[in-house]
Amino acid sequence: MPADTPADVQTDPEAMRVAIGTYKPATDDFLRFAAQLGVDDVLLTPHRHEGFDSALPLGEAWSVDRLVELRDRANDAGLRLYGVEKLPVPLYEILLADDAAERESKTAIVADTIRAMGEAGVHVLGYSGHPPDGAVRTTREHAVRGGAQASAFDIDEIDAVDRTGPDRDVTEAEMWERYEAFLHAVVPVAEDAGVTLAVHPSDPPVEELFGIPLLFRSRENFERALAIHPSDSHGLKLGMGCWSEMGEDLPDVIRQFGASDDLVYAHFRDVVGTVPRFNETFVDAAAGNFDEYEVMRALDEVGFTGVMTPDHVPLMEGETDWEFGSTLGRSYTVGYLKGMLKSLE
Numbered sequence: 001m002p003a004d005t006p007a008d009v010q011t012d013p014e015a016m017r018v019a020i021g022t023y024k025p026a027t028d029d030f031l032r033f034a035a036q037l038g039v040d041d042v043l044l045t046p047h048r049h050e051g052f053d054s055a056l057p058l059g060e061a062w063s064v065d066r067l068v069e070l071r072d073r074a075n076d077a078g079l080r081l082y083g084v085e086k087l088p089v090p091l092y093e094i095l096l097a098d099d100a101a102e103r104e105s106k107t108a109i110v111a112d113t114i115r116a117m118g119e120a121g122v123h124v125l126g127y128s129g130h131p132p133d134g135a136v137r138t139t140r141e142h143a144v145r146g147g148a149q150a151s152a153f154d155i156d157e158i159d160a161v162d163r164t165g166p167d168r169d170v171t172e173a174e175m176w177e178r179y180e181a182f183l184h185a186v187v188p189v190a191e192d193a194g195v196t197l198a199v200h201p202s203d204p205p206v207e208e209l210f211g212i213p214l215l216f217r218s219r220e221n222f223e224r225a226l227a228i229h230p231s232d233s234h235g236l237k238l239g240m241g242c243w244s245e246m247g248e249d250l251p252d253v254i255r256q257f258g259a260s261d262d263l264v265y266a267h268f269r270d271v272v273g274t275v276p277r278f279n280e281t282f283v284d285a286a287a288g289n290f291d292e293y294e295v296m297r298a299l300d301e302v303g304f305t306g307v308m309t310p311d312h313v314p315l316m317e318g319e320t321d322w323e324f325g326s327t328l329g330r331s332y333t334v335g336y337l338k339g340m341l342k343s344l345e
Contacts, residue, residue: 016299018337019082019265019307020330022055023047026070031077033327037334041082041307042074043124048133051321058088061112067120082307083124083198083265085237088113092132092212095178096166107182111189118193124264125190126237128200129216135203135312136161142279148314148329152279153204153245165210172213176224179215183229190233197234198264199225201242204275219248219256226262235262241269241311244289245278251290251298258302266299268292268337269311280312283333296340308337 021043022030034042044055056062062084074081089106097103117125130136135151138161142152190197201222202214215221222236236257243253257263270288271278281288299308313329 014305016304019309021045024052035077041080043082043085045085061109064116064119067122085126087127090133091127107185114189114193114195118195124196126198129202131209131212144281144314148316150280150314155276163210175213180228187229187231187234198237200237201239203242205242205246206275235264238263238266241271244271245275247274250295254298265306266308267311268308
């Protein structure tokens with residue numbers, strides 16, 4: 001049996017299933033925890049965050065040896081390493097670089113990483129349309145069920161967010177031009193390597209933040225993004241919370257992009273409200289924007305075969321270490337998704 005196919009994984013890798021990811025390094029404790037939850041797949045989500053190390057280093061290409069080591073450790077725990085959720089250089093860090101040589105150098109880091117992932121047998125690489133890296137919120141202390149703390153966004157309070165924008169006017173036209181160049185450079189590499197790229201919506205999906213145009217904010221813009229370099233190796237990371245923030249009908253979105261086989265994998269998250277103001281909530285909250293079971297049924301109808309993974313969750317009692325929720329909320333979401341999937345089956 002190939003090294004990247006653990007012998008005791010129970011779920012068909014071509015079936016819709018539940019996974020869990022980690023922003024932190026994939027320790028043995030995390031892998032045991034994932035196996036105990038009953039998932040078969042794990043994801044790594046490199047992220048710059050004060051207070052803990054990233055799952056993988058940012059700013060440099062990831063080596064074949066490092067990826068194989070992570071894949072094999074997952075396999076030893078009876079798990080599959082499904083993919084990596086972010087680029088080694090965030091997309092907007094590339095797009096906002098005015099020096100063409102710098103953009104090419106950073107794009108080359110991404111291309112080298114894609115080749116290494118293909119060689120290591122890690123076949124999915126997500127990337128995010130955030131400004132420039134990480135979802136923007138105006139509070140992390142919005143009270144939801146039982147006093148759990150969730151993040152929220154209110155455009156009227158954006159001035160309180162400590163982020164700086166570029167030191168010149170940036171046009172959306174030049175962002176699209178640079179994004180097109182990026183795709184033309186990396187999608188052929190992904191095709192050759194057997195890796196699928198998956199683009200995540202801007203969060204929040206507004207026209208611009210901090211003087212930066214956000215490209216992935218609407219259905220029309222996603223249609224444009226996928227049309228730039230059409231390929232089976234480039235699709236959507238279905239960020240349900242972001243599509244919900246747009247005010248879109250999620251089952252309709254799923255049917256449209258699922259019909260063309262553009263759905264790579266899914267982030268399961270619900271929110272209350274839409275831009276310009278909303279708050280995150282538990283996946284089963286009655287006040288949420290969408291019916292989670294209807295969404296799972298739509299995924300099943302279009303033949304979705306990727307993983308569904310918890311996204312941001314409220315911070316629950318006893319937890320303090322992560323601004324978008326940590327172990328308890330993500331564990332609850334895994335169990336809830338597995339229960340819905342069992343009911344669907």
